[in-house]
Each structure stands twice: as structure tokens, then as C-alpha cells.
Amino acid sequence: MNDLNELFKNFTLLKTIPFHSLSENRNAGNSIKKTVYNQGEIIHFDGDICTYIDIIISGKVVVERIDDSGNLMTITEFYPDDVLGGNLIFSKNPHYPMMVSAKTDVSLISLSKGLVFEFCATNTDFLKVYLEYISDHATLLGDKIKHYVNRSIRESLIAFLKNEYKLQKSSTIQLNTSKKAIADRIGVQRTSLSRELQKMKKEGLLIFDKDSITIINMDMLM
Structure with a gap:
């Protein structure tokens, strides 16, 4: 030993x-x-x-x-x-x-x-x-x-963004992992996550690329 x-x-x-x-x-x-x-x-x-x-x-x-x-x-x-x-x-x-x-x-x-x-x-x-x-x-x-648990995809995604916003102290959330890993974390399919991100982008809530998500409308975190 x-x-x-x-x-x-x-x-x-x-x-x-x-x-x-x-x-x-x-x-x-x-x-x-x-x-x-x-x-x-x-x-x-x-x-x-x-x-x-x-x-x-x-x-x-x-x-x-x-x-x-x-x-x-x-x-x-x-x-x-x-x-x-x-x-x-x-x-x-x-x-x-x-x-x-x-x-x-x-x-x-x-x-x-x-x-x-x-x-x-x-x-x-x-x-x-x-x-x-x-x-x-x-x-x-x-x-x-x-x-x-028992949240919609959007609610789970917003909870994830809110947590990362607190940790990173920035409205631009750097993604240190893949979108597949994020999808697994919030319990949805990757395709479902991508669709919800696209919807939220069209609604002017956020923009994103492969490396980051930028929160445009901070009210959604409230």
C-alpha cells in the first residue's frame, strides 16, 4: 500500500x-x-x-x-x-x-x-x-x-445559459464542450437542441456559432 x-x-x-x-x-x-x-x-x-x-x-x-x-x-x-x-x-x-x-x-x-x-x-x-x-x-x-427534470427544451436551455452566465460573468457563453454534450446534459437530442437554438435566434433572444452562444435579450434569464 x-x-x-x-x-x-x-x-x-x-x-x-x-x-x-x-x-x-x-x-x-x-x-x-x-x-x-x-x-x-x-x-x-x-x-x-x-x-x-x-x-x-x-x-x-x-x-x-x-x-x-x-x-x-x-x-x-x-x-x-x-x-x-x-x-x-x-x-x-x-x-x-x-x-x-x-x-x-x-x-x-x-x-x-x-x-x-x-x-x-x-x-x-x-x-x-x-x-x-x-x-x-x-x-x-x-x-x-x-x-x-420535467422542463421544456427551452426552459432547460435557459437554465443552462443562466448557470454559465453566472460562472463566466459574460453574456457571450464560451462553449468548452460540444453541442452534443450540452444536449446530453439537459437531456435532449442534439437535433432538438439545434432546432430550439434556431428558434431563439429568429426571435432575437440569442446568436450562436460552434464556439459560443451570445445572449441578446437578457430578460430571458430573469
């Missing part, structure tokens, strides 16, 4: 764990593991039981669902230092409600339920960081779902 020792120094939750406590724990060998997934691989299927929490070491992970029309919707995204399964592992129904997959090549460090419980019971620093993380991300996930 020497290679894990270095990793433990660089990630928020793992930094709270004295590495020597793992070597002293006779079950640590079965309770902690490092896993690598290739881009496009499924990490957890919808319905899988959560028996470990996963700390993302590298790469990008997405949570996705398929709506009633067969569209793939990206609910949220996770990045290095984020935790998967933290809100599920102690649930009475610890099943993943949606598919979790590797958007890029991904490396994870996974801690078993037993080990997480032990650290929560004996390590107040670990417990504090763990509770803060799952509380903050439960709120963020709820906001994401509220924004993108």
Missing part, C-alpha cells in the same frame, strides 16, 4: 486519515482498493448496491439517466477529490438510483462501509469532512435535478 500513502496526502477526505491507521487495521487490505476505469465504462449500474465509497483520484465521472423518451440525461458531473456513494452507503436502501460512468479515463480509491464507519466513529476530522461533503452535494444534486 506504499503507493496509496502518497495519494492520501493530496485529497480532502483521505488527508484526515493517518495512513498508519490502515496498516494497523488487519482488515485494511480488503477494505481499501484502487480501481481504474476506461472512458465510457460503467462504474455503477442503476440498482447496484453501494458497498464502498469512491474518492475520485483522476478523471471525470457522470451520473446519467434515460428519460421516458429514451434521451440520455446527464444529471451531474464529478471530478477529482469528489466522493461517490457517500449519501448511499448507510442508507436502508443503498442502491444507486442512476447509472454512474467514466466520462474520461478514471482512477478511484474506494473505502468499504466497515472502514468508513470505523473512521466516522473514531476520527472526528474524517467525520466532519464526510458530513460536510455529503450535505453540500445533496443540495447541489437536488438543484441540478430541479433545473433539468
Whole structure:
């Protein structure tokens, strides 16, 4: 586990764990593991039981669902230092409600339920960081779902533009991803997204090219 020792120094939750406590724990060998997934691989299927929490070491992970029309919707995204399964592992129904997959090549460090419980019971620093993380991300996930589920294409697109406007602080939204990725994020087909963009352009609400969307009528964000 020497290679894990270095990793433990660089990630928020793992930094709270004295590495020597793992070597002293006779079950640590079965309770902690490092896993690598290739881009496009499924990490957890919808319905899988959560028996470990996963700390993302590298790469990008997405949570996705398929709506009633067969569209793939990206609910949220996770990045290095984020935790998967933290809100599920102690649930009475610890099943993943949606598919979790590797958007890029991904490396994870996974801690078993037993080990997480032990650290929560004996390590107040670990417990504090763990509770803060799952509380903050439960709120963020709820906001994401509220924004993108059961909305029209235009409402979902406006919600996306409003979020990017706040992040980029500009009426010209730079698209750092493809329109297909944006369509997946708001849960529509790429062709449907393109049609809605054309309609909004004709109505004088925005203009766009392959690299950006410029908001002309700021009132639509209100």
C-alpha cells in the first residue's frame, strides 16, 4: 500500500486519515482498493448496491439517466477529490438510483462501509469532512435535478445559459464542450437542441456559432 500513502496526502477526505491507521487495521487490505476505469465504462449500474465509497483520484465521472423518451440525461458531473456513494452507503436502501460512468479515463480509491464507519466513529476530522461533503452535494444534486427534470427544451436551455452566465460573468457563453454534450446534459437530442437554438435566434433572444452562444435579450434569464 506504499503507493496509496502518497495519494492520501493530496485529497480532502483521505488527508484526515493517518495512513498508519490502515496498516494497523488487519482488515485494511480488503477494505481499501484502487480501481481504474476506461472512458465510457460503467462504474455503477442503476440498482447496484453501494458497498464502498469512491474518492475520485483522476478523471471525470457522470451520473446519467434515460428519460421516458429514451434521451440520455446527464444529471451531474464529478471530478477529482469528489466522493461517490457517500449519501448511499448507510442508507436502508443503498442502491444507486442512476447509472454512474467514466466520462474520461478514471482512477478511484474506494473505502468499504466497515472502514468508513470505523473512521466516522473514531476520527472526528474524517467525520466532519464526510458530513460536510455529503450535505453540500445533496443540495447541489437536488438543484441540478430541479433545473433539468420535467422542463421544456427551452426552459432547460435557459437554465443552462443562466448557470454559465453566472460562472463566466459574460453574456457571450464560451462553449468548452460540444453541442452534443450540452444536449446530453439537459437531456435532449442534439437535433432538438439545434432546432430550439434556431428558434431563439429568429426571435432575437440569442446568436450562436460552434464556439459560443451570445445572449441578446437578457430578460430571458430573469
